[in-house]
Amino acid sequence: KEFRNNVKPNWCPGCGDFSVQASIQRAAANVGLEPEQLAVVSGIGCSGRISGYINCYGFHGVHGRALPIAQGLKMANRELTVIAAGGDGDGFAIGMGHTVHAIRRNMNITYIVMDNQIYGLTKGQTSPRSATGFVTKSTPAGSIESAISPIELALSVGATFVAQSFSSDLKGLTELIEMGIKHEGFSLINVFSPCVTYNKVNTYDWFKENIVPVDTIEGYDPHNRIKAMAASMEHKGLLTGLIYQNKEQKPYEQLVAGFKEQGLASQDIRLSDEDFAKLVAEFA
Template structure:
């Protein structure tokens, strides 16, 4: 209840994003956060509205830039739990450079991609997650490009936590977000979130028929990166659950020498007159 506010989402009825909003709110409450302990940073797209729909600190950023802002927030106040959220276009097109480097940097942030495999806000164009052959207004003869597979991308650039879920599975998604929040490092959670208005191919039924929960795969070990990669490739990137976690790798914050526990926002960073005079003398 704590994380609900009185803003009514203006997503289309049936949009998968509703469940992601609910899962974040439940997960935050389940891990014992208060609204003042959480910051949700979003990009642009239908998904970008999410930062205004949760009762906590929120920042609706610019297209593809949720992760630089989220990392800045975390640097400024390490005590905050920081969740970045955005669509597949936001994270894997204009924001792709930030996504790759944020994953390998491994700051203690949870990144939730609301993956509907299309651009919804601009009324239905092909995204980097659209399958080859996908017909939209921008690809009337079918997309001739191959699509990005988030799990494999993250594993290939050194991710320490990779999960994938489906917005219909509210319980499973909530649990994965809780685990992502608790993970010491960067957690990527890609969520299949159907766009009921513009994507008539990757529907709820389509996902139900095609996704493969890793719990159903005999001998699956989420600590085996090679196995995670080969399993994702085997099932066309449609595996769900906790796909990979590395608990040995320390987060960025723990590795920066002199990086104080106390966030910058709480430190007195004013220069003394003596230090100021020294600096002026140095640059004179």
């Protein structure tokens, strides 16, 4: 199964997004998908280009709107595996409202955030993931605001799958994406994906020194939401691995009342001449 295409990524050499692209391609192949069974929907930002770099259905949407498109796609075609992807600015600033509600809606979608803690495409401004004191062109005296923790945010609004990874860990990231695809419900995978051009603080070396894999925490239980929240707070949002999973909660599309098991793409929605005439008469 070939998820590579002929498009050469337009990312800076060393950008973390290369590994995320490779991990999605490997994970899709490992779970046995064919290219026509996968759709990748993205927003705007350097990372938003990813939907054009994978051999599958791709939709490069508008800023912060990858998730509404992905959810519409999934509702219309249940057969598709849908991955939404974007950056931390896309998902946690302009798209934050969609992110929160997509998490609590729990549709069967995998959302991969390439989190580099800065805006790369617009040449280096503070993002909602930048730490307090972070100096950029938009915050020359240092950011006054505090950084959002995607993990704690997701846990607090009822996420059923929360994971975090580092783009240098190709194997671990691939495994988490496979788990996210297989999870029945919404899976958030936040990936530390360094911007080598504009973020000189949160570098590869910085992450290597600061991340805390959950498998190094004795007795860590990814099925306990309260403990997952406490561990994330204790380790300043830098946990990596499967942080939380709830396999009991059914996805939205299995629960919504009166909705047919098949999506619109599989239904015959044409009206007979008789039904069409009735409809016209009703509104005449």
